[in-house]
Amino acid sequence: MNIxxxxxxxxxxxxxxxxxxxxxxxxxxxxLTLLHRExxxxxxxxxxxxxxxxxxxxxxxxxxxxxxxxxxxxxxxLGVPVVTRGAGTGLSGxxxxxxxxxxxxxxxxxxxxxxxxxxxxxxxxxxxxNLAISEAxxxxxxxxxxxxxxxIACSIGGNVAENAGGVHCLKYGLTxxxxxxxxxxxxxxxxxxxxxxxxxxxxxxLLALFTGSEGMLxxxxxxxxxxxxxPETAKVLMASFDDVEKAGRAVGDxxxxxxxxxxxxxxxxxxxxxxxxxxxxxxxxxxxxxxxxELDGVEADVDDDCATVRAVLEKAGATDIQQARDEAERALFxxxxxxxxxxxxxxxxxxYCMDGTIPRRELPRVLKGIxxxxxxxxxxxxxxxxxxxGNMHPLILFDANxxxxxxxxxxxxxxxxxxxxxxxxxxTGEHGVGREKINQMCAQFNPGELTTFHxxxxxxxxxxxxxxxxxxxxxxxxxxxxxxxxxxxxLPHPELPRF
Amino acid sequence: MAETRPTSTDQDISxxxxxxxxxxxxxxxxxxxxxxxxxxxxxREIQGRPEEIETLSTREHRGITAYDPVELIISVRxxxxxxxxxxxxxxxxxxxxxxxPHFGEGATVGGMVATGLSGPRRPWAGSVRDFVLGTRVITHxxxxxxxxxEVMKNVAGYDLSRLMVGAQGTLGLxxxxxxxxxxxxxxxxSLRLEMPLAEALAKLAEWGRSPLPITAAAWHDxxxxxxxxxxxxxxxxxxxxxxxxxxxxxxxxxxxxxxxAFFSREDDRVLWRLSLPHNxxxxxxxxxEEADLIYDWAGTQRWLRSDLEADxxxxxxxxxxGHATCLGNRHGPGQADPFMPLEPVVEKYHRNLKAQxxxxxxxxxxxxxxxx
Numbered sequence: 001m002n003i004x005x006x007x008x009x010x011x012x013x014x015x016x017x018x019x020x021x022x023x024x025x026x027x028x029x030x031x032l033t034l035l036h037r038e039x040x041x042x043x044x045x046x047x048x049x050x051x052x053x054x055x056x057x058x059x060x061x062x063x064x065x066x067x068x069x070x071x072x073x074x075x076x077x078l079g080v081p082v083v084t085r086g087a088g089t090g091l092s093g094x095x096x097x098x099x100x101x102x103x104x105x106x107x108x109x110x111x112x113x114x115x116x117x118x119x120x121x122x123x124x125x126x127x128x129x130n131l132a133i134s135e136a137x138x139x140x141x142x143x144x145x146x147x148x149x150x151x152i153a154c155s156i157g158g159n160v161a162e163n164a165g166g167v168h169c170l171k172y173g174l175t176x177x178x179x180x181x182x183x184x185x186x187x188x189x190x191x192x193x194x195x196x197x198x199x200x201x202x203x204x205x206l207l208a209l210f211t212g213s214e215g216m217l218x219x220x221x222x223x224x225x226x227x228x229x230x231p232e233t234a235k236v237l238m239a240s241f242d243d244v245e246k247a248g249r250a251v252g253d254x255x256x257x258x259x260x261x262x263x264x265x266x267x268x269x270x271x272x273x274x275x276x277x278x279x280x281x282x283x284x285x286x287x288x289x290x291x292x293x294e295l296d297g298v299e300a301d302v303d304d305d306c307a308t309v310r311a312v313l314e315k316a317g318a319t320d321i322q323q324a325r326d327e328a329e330r331a332l333f334x335x336x337x338x339x340x341x342x343x344x345x346x347x348x349x350x351x352y353c354m355d356g357t358i359p360r361r362e363l364p365r366v367l368k369g370i371x372x373x374x375x376x377x378x379x380x381x382x383x384x385x386x387x388x389x390g391n392m393h394p395l396i397l398f399d400a401n402x403x404x405x406x407x408x409x410x411x412x413x414x415x416x417x418x419x420x421x422x423x424x425x426x427x428t429g430e431h432g433v434g435r436e437k438i439n440q441m442c443a444q445f446n447p448g449e450l451t452t453f454h455x456x457x458x459x460x461x462x463x464x465x466x467x468x469x470x471x472x473x474x475x476x477x478x479x480x481x482x483x484x485x486x487x488x489x490x491l492p493h494p495e496l497p498r499f
Numbered sequence: 500m501a502e503t504r505p506t507s508t509d510q511d512i513s514x515x516x517x518x519x520x521x522x523x524x525x526x527x528x529x530x531x532x533x534x535x536x537x538x539x540x541x542x543r544e545i546q547g548r549p550e551e552i553e554t555l556s557t558r559e560h561r562g563i564t565a566y567d568p569v570e571l572i573i574s575v576r577x578x579x580x581x582x583x584x585x586x587x588x589x590x591x592x593x594x595x596x597x598x599x600p601h602f603g604e605g606a607t608v609g610g611m612v613a614t615g616l617s618g619p620r621r622p623w624a625g626s627v628r629d630f631v632l633g634t635r636v637i638t639h640x641x642x643x644x645x646x647x648x649e650v651m652k653n654v655a656g657y658d659l660s661r662l663m664v665g666a667q668g669t670l671g672l673x674x675x676x677x678x679x680x681x682x683x684x685x686x687x688x689s690l691r692l693e694m695p696l697a698e699a700l701a702k703l704a705e706w707g708r709s710p711l712p713i714t715a716a717a718w719h720d721x722x723x724x725x726x727x728x729x730x731x732x733x734x735x736x737x738x739x740x741x742x743x744x745x746x747x748x749x750x751x752x753x754x755x756x757x758x759x760a761f762f763s764r765e766d767d768r769v770l771w772r773l774s775l776p777h778n779x780x781x782x783x784x785x786x787x788e789e790a791d792l793i794y795d796w797a798g799t800q801r802w803l804r805s806d807l808e809a810d811x812x813x814x815x816x817x818x819x820x821g822h823a824t825c826l827g828n829r830h831g832p833g834q835a836d837p838f839m840p841l842e843p844v845v846e847k848y849h850r851n852l853k854a855q856x857x858x859x860x861x862x863x864x865x866x867x868x869x870x871x
Contacts, residue, residue: 118704119777141708163654170571170651176658177629192844197776198821199621199799202839203867204670204849205628208661212654229710252569258592258682298710301730357650359570389651390570429652437655444655449644452856456657459851472656 003052003435005098009477010469014079016100018057021080025060025102029070033108035059044103047085048150049093049436051352051406056083056097063108065185065221072219073189075102081465082187084215086126086158089150091353092434094162094214094470101468104219106157112136113222120227121180121197126157126220130164133225142227145172148430149338156223163212165430167263167337170388171296172228174430176211183222184210187461197224209456214432214471217460231296234262235306236330239318240287244268247289248363250316251387254293255360257312259305262296264388265337268367271344271382271395272336278343281336282329284320291318291387292337294330340384341395348380348397352409356420357391357429369419370394377412379405391429392420418443433471441471442478450475509562511576513635513643513674519555520672521641523861530555530861532668534578535605538614540826542667542837546865557609560674565649568593572632572649574677577609584608588680596624596681600755609673615665618755619715619726622777622796624681628664633677636663636670639857649677668863669871670856684714684728688738689746692723696781696789699723703797704778712737715751718794719761726751754795761793766804769833771812773801775821782815809835838867846870 007013022036035041036058045053057080062068075082081101088095097103109125112132116122117140122133130151133144147166148154154164160182163175172178181195195207210217241247247266254261267275269288276283283290291313295305306323313321324330336343344351358366367383374381380397394416398409417427417440427433427440441450453472457464473481523530529547531554533539545552561578568591575584581601588594598618599611612634617626633647636659647653647660663673694702699718706713712729724746727734753759762770768791773782777799781789784807793802805812809825816823816839827833841849846868853860853871865871 116778117708119779120707121776163658165652173625173629174652174654176661177625186844186848190844192842192848194845196774196821198774199796200615200626200665200774202822202824203841203845204666204852204871205615205662205664206845206848206852208628208658208664212658216657229708232710255571255682256569258685260682298712298729298733298736300732300736301712304730304732357652359567359572359649361567361570386652391652424648425650426648426653426655428655429650430654432654433656441655446644448638448642449646449656452638452644452659453656455855456659456852459855460848 003093003438004054005469009480010474011464013081013098013100013468016057016078016080021078021102022058024074024078025058025071028074029067032067032071033061033063035061044085044088044097044105047088047093047095048091049096049434051400052093052096052435054097054099056103057100059103059105061105061108065191068104068185068219068221069189069191071102071104072185072187076187076189076463076465079463079465081468083467084161084219086155086161087129087153089154090158090162090432090434091355092428092432092436094432094434094467096435098468107155109221117142119197121224122227123222123224124156125222127155130154130156130159137227141230143230144225145178145228146175149341156225157220160211160220160223161213161215162432163430165391167265167386169386170264171260171262176208179207179211179223179225181224182207182210182220184218185221186218187463187465195224212432214434215467216457216471217466231262233299233302234294234296234330235302236292236294236324236333237306237309237313238322238333239291239293239313240284240320241289241291241317242287242319244289244367245364246317247291248360248367248387250291250313250318252360253312253316254309257308259295259308261293261388263292263294265292266290266385266387267337267340268383270380271340271384274343274347274382275336275340278346279336279339281332283336287319292333337384344382344395344397349399349401350406352396352398352413354392354394354396354413354416355428355431356417356425357389358420358423358425360387360390362423362425366392366419366423370416373412373415377408379409379412386429389429390425414440435470438470438473438477439481441473442481447475447478450478510559511562512560513637516555516557516560516672516674517637517641517643520637520639520861523553524639524641524859527551527859528553528861529864532557532613532672532863534558534607534610535580535603537601537603537606538610538616541614541616542866543868544865545863546869555672557607557674563587564675571680572651572677573680574649574675575608576675577607577612577673579608581606581608581611589683592683593680594683595630595678597621597627597630598624598755599627600757602756608676612664612673612676613666613668619717619751619795622799623714628661630679631660631664631676632679634660634663634673635675637672637674639671639859639861643674647677651679667866669853669867671862686731686734687726687728687748688734689724689726689748689750690738690741690743691746692725692741692743693721694723696794699794700778700780700798707777707797716797717754718798719759720790724750754793759793761802761804764829767828767830768804768806769828770826771803771805772824772826773803773816773821774824775799775801775816775819779819779821782819784812784815813839841868
């Protein structure tokens with residue numbers, strides 16, 4: 001399966017002349033850094049989904065908003081597509097360049113413009129790294145809650161584009177819950193403000209619409225986020241289970257006890273062994289599954305909750321329960337989980353990370369389905385799971401050097417996502433659709449719903465110049481891909497035209 | 500699955516609603532969408548000649564369609580009474596985190612979502628929009644579509660579910676929503692601390708930076724009113740630390756439902772809602788006394804009784820980074836448009852979006868702004 005832009009399925013792009021575009025931009029945006037030689041373009045040919053690479057026509061590295069404005073106006077006039085990129089850590093190919101397009105790299109906008117501890121907000125340029133926000137807020141006892149595992153490197157602009165999550169979403173929400181305001185430059189080069197430093201803004205909630213829109217509606221040039229007071233304490237329990245289903249049920253039991261953990265993570269045996277081998281976190285390598293449950297808040301409540309959770313886990317059949325004795329051990333427990341991806345990476349030449357979400361009650365069935373698929377395809381799958389919010393990250397192990405194995409892994413991944421949709425879930429919880437899951441969108445949404453998405457796009461970018469081919473598939477692509485739209489085992493909407 | 504107490508009135512009339520929308524689109528009739536009609540005051544009159552406006556009621560489309568307390572998610576049809584939804588949640592030790600106002604017995608879930616109004620817990624727990632996970636919507640062509648879903652995390656496609664919140668029904672007919680719910684806190688205590696406004700605002704800024712279990716804070720009538728919620732241990736400890744006199748927990752419902760004397764219909768002055776950033780001092784508006792204001796949401800939502808010129812007030816709010824909504828008085832909507840005018844570029848994209856999603860202008864035309 002090749003996911004590169006295909007004009008036959010994804011829509012025609014106007015022919016562009018590289019020399020002409022370069023000359024135009026050099027003339028109209030003096031001082032704008034433009035890369036055009038192949039060796040300079042090479043580092044930008046992919047994002048975190050490195051299996052796919054395309055050399056962009058040009059790379060623009062603006063330093064001022066005026067340059068971005070001019071760039072947008074000229075690209076629109078010339079009919080040149082613009083793909084916006086932050087730190088390039090995205091896992092779904094959302095910043096995969098186009099051969100005929102300009103790659104707009106926002107990394108030079110990397111300043112924290114303002115941090116107001118009393119109003120508990122920070123005003124940021126889009127290139128500011130996620131972790132840098134919390135580091136800057138730390139002296140005031142504050143932090144920025146969403147913590148995607150790439151937080152050392154990923155930028156806040158990219159977080160907004162993808163509606164990034166992390167391990168604390170159940171309690172503290174996604175990016176959309178933590179961003180208050182964005183400044184945007186449209187494809188027409190206009191500036192507009194969405195949201196407010198107040199808790200709401202007049203008019204339609206375009207801020208929510210832009211968050212997670214994958215650079216398809218405008219370019220975000222400034223972000224105001226809310227900061228939260230750091231919890232007084234955080235404690236973590238690790239429970240071992242001899243059965244994955246028991247662990248899955250224990251997750252529900254914790255929630256049923258009225259507790260919202262700060263983090264609630266699950267790993268299966270293959271993931272446990274990989275992480276232990278890599279990090280030596282003290283994980284029980286014999287266990288079929290472990291649960292990591294972090295409770296945070298005011299000290300007295302956290303102690304009460306730890307006791308409650310311990311009792312729930314015992315009743316749920318945990319074979320062993322450990323509470324991290326100190327901050328160092330807590331960090332170690334988490335180190336295993338946070339390094340699960342690279343740990344699995346050591347076990348196999350390549351791995352492919354999925355991002356489906358399901359209602360938690362479907363976990364046993366979906367895990368079994370993944371197990372069956374894994375066997376059928378002859379590829380191992382390690383499961384890492386944000387259990388609290390139903391976000392699964394099955395990691396498919398494969399060897400790209402073996403002919404056909406990448407294709408096999410991708411096909412298996414697609415089947416897993418379709419399994420998630422069938423179970424009432426979604427093909428992506430936090431990584432985004434990008435180019436990677438463009439075909440699976442046809443399984444999650446019917447043609448009528450996709451048409452509505454295209455209508456939204458047309459309101460902001462009628463010429464389809466912003467990141468064309470990402471996020472929302474054309475109906476032509478879905479017809480070709482032929483996926484049957486299945487939801488909750490219901491038949492597709494019969495009133496809608498079939499292709 | 501939990502007991503969801505299906506009632507004899509539960510029914511799915513989405514097909515009929517779709518048909519109504521299709522007919523309206525054909526005839527070019529404007530639809531005035533109403534649930535319990537308890538929040539009709541919140542927004543502009545529907546635009547059009549009276550004989551060309553039809554009221555479309557969602558009230559018959561009701562019932563909880565899915566609720567598994569362990570998932571922390573409930574799906575419910577738009578016409579379901581808000582009170583019924585809240586009672587079902589309470590039976591299972593859960594609640595709506597956004598604490599929405601009802602403004603009347605008939606308030607429906609659809610009205611909560613369409614207006615997007617949240618209660619005293621909003622600054623700490625989040626707004627209606629923050630708890631919406633998915634919606635089913637009838638489009639301008641009468642098609643039923645679903646966006647988002649019944650999962651906590653979902654970034655597939657544009658977030659049309661949250662876009663519907665507060666859109667006042669101008670983009671489509673909401674028929675069902677899936678909401679994230681929260682466990683009811685283990686302990687609750689409300690208290691009243693006599694202190695001047697400036698001191699209260701300073702305290703709130705200070706407390707906002709520490710993890711105290713505060714879930715409501717309003718300065719009114721010379722005192723800071725606080726609600727503490729959380730585990731019994733932390734609520735007890737904070738109660739001891741802050742002192743003050745005990746306040747009936749019902750105060751927050753009275754504030755939320757605008758039943759305090761401050762909101763009296765006898766008062767002829769216009770009621771304004773000011774939305775401002777955290778830590779905004781008094782705006783020092785000409786002719787406005789302290790008693791003319793309630794500082795809810797730790798000062799970020801201020802209720803004002805005043806006949807001040809709309810432009811003067813809105814400029815002052817805009818300078819502080821906020822906006823003002825005019826709720827009128829018992830005689831009518833007041834001299835100003837209810838919602839603050841948009842910047843021209845933002846307005847242009849509002850119009851574009853309306854044109855794409857409701858090209859014939861059948862869904863609550865003019866409810867939000869003249870052109871929307």
